[in-house]
Amino acid sequence: MKVPSQHPQEIEVWYILPAIRRELVLALKGMGKAQKEIAHLLNITEAAVSQYVKEKRAKEIIFTEEVKKIIKEAAVKIKDQESAFHQIQKINEF
Numbered sequence: 001m002k003v004p005s006q007h008p009q010e011i012e013v014w015y016i017l018p019a020i021r022r023e024l025v026l027a028l029k030g031m032g033k034a035q036k037e038i039a040h041l042l043n044i045t046e047a048a049v050s051q052y053v054k055e056k057r058a059k060e061i062i063f064t065e066e067v068k069k070i071i072k073e074a075a076v077k078i079k080d081q082e083s084a085f086h087q088i089q090k091i092n093e094f
Contacts, residue, residue, distance in 0.1 A: 016092065017088070020088055021052065021058065021088075022058040023071040024087075024088070025053060026053065027071060029053060035053075040081070067091075071091055
């Protein structure tokens with residue numbers, strides 16, 4: 001039996017979650033939020049926010065327009081770190 005090179009959880013952590021964060025960063029930035037505020041809301045560094053915006057991080061996964069719409073709708077619901085955590089969980093269920 002051939003063993004996969006990565007477990008599904010590894011793919012999720014290394015590729016899917018960063019791609020979700022990238023789209024959330026772009027959506028929050030589009031809503032006029034400052035880089036520092038976005039970093040705080042998503043519990044990531046300001047450098048990570050900058051890398052997402054400049055497409056230097058999480059560029060391997062490209063979401064469909066339908067998923068991007070869901071992520072943009074989730075971004076509107078993010079008011080603090082707890083709500084961000086819950087929205088990311090909901091997005092990850094798709």
